[in-house]
Amino acid sequence: GQQLNQSPQSMFIxxxxxxxxxxxxxSIFNTWLWYKQDPGEGPVLLIALYKAGxxxxxxxxxxxxxxxxxxxFLNISASIPSDVGIYFCAGPELVIGTYxxxxxxxxxxxxxx
Amino acid sequence: xxxxTQTPKFQVLKTGQSMTLQCAQDMNHxxxxxxxxxxxxxxxxxxxxxxxxxxxxxxxxxxxxxSRLNKREFxxxxxxxxxxxxxxxxxxxxTTEQFFGPGTxxxxx
Numbered sequence: 001g002q003q004l005n006q007s008p009q010s011m012f013i014x015x016x017x018x019x020x021x022x023x024x025x026x027s028i029f030n031t032w033l034w035y036k037q038d039p040g041e042g043p044v045l046l047i048a049l050y051k052a053g054x055x056x057x058x059x060x061x062x063x064x065x066x067x068x069x070x071x072x073f074l075n076i077s078a079s080i081p082s083d084v085g086i087y088f089c090a091g092p093e094l095v096i097g098t099y100x101x102x103x104x105x106x107x108x109x110x111x112x113x
Numbered sequence: 114x115x116x117x118t119q120t121p122k123f124q125v126l127k128t129g130q131s132m133t134l135q136c137a138q139d140m141n142h143x144x145x146x147x148x149x150x151x152x153x154x155x156x157x158x159x160x161x162x163x164x165x166x167x168x169x170x171x172x173x174x175x176x177x178x179x180s181r182l183n184k185r186e187f188x189x190x191x192x193x194x195x196x197x198x199x200x201x202x203x204x205x206x207x208t209t210e211q212f213f214g215p216g217t218x219x220x221x222x
Binding site for chain 2: 033035040041042043044045048088090095096097098099100101103104105106
């Protein structure tokens with residue numbers, strides 16, 4: 001089946017630094033989703049990308065849908081302590097009647113004040 | 114508008130006990146999903162329901178059963194819990210994007 005590989009697996013950064021993480025797939029996706037999971041909570045959708053090459057921003061977050069439709073990146077500018085958490089990428093796989101979602105293994109972000 | 118709700122938040126079971134995890138959504142979504150998340154791992158799909166009255170297996174269905182009771186509710190049942198089922202369980206529902214509940218933390222001793 002399809003797999004999503006995220007890198008880096010984890011990262012420590014200083015408050016105020018910019019962060020970049022990416023997600024690659026073994027096959028093409030028509031949509032890319034980026035989620036953030038805070039400790040002890042469920043994942044929350046950050047950004048959804050629907051077109052190859054699309055660049056979308058949400059506050060300090062920017063995500064891009066790769067031209068090949070096999071990759072995506074997420075950037076966080078000027079990181080703050082509340083950016084701590086696990087960031088997941090996800091892509092939909094069409095099944096009968098709906099989509100099921102393939103999730104990456106996550107990038108764990110820790111911000112040092 | 115509560116979104117996706119799950120009960121209970123925490124549960125401890127002994128090996129062999131049964132229990133049902135409840136999930137409800139108030140967003141009128143057709144599709145609902147159950148995932149498990151193990152430490153250091155991503156989300157793995159257990160079962161999903163494309164619409165009321167239909168359910169299908171995901172990546173890791175063994176040891177679980179589901180019921181799509183109506184459009185709002187999708188329950189996950191463990192008939193005979195095993196330690197390998199210790200995990201955090203998330204329910205989700207979907208329109209064009211997927212929304213998650215807060216999770217149920219299950220420990221099987």
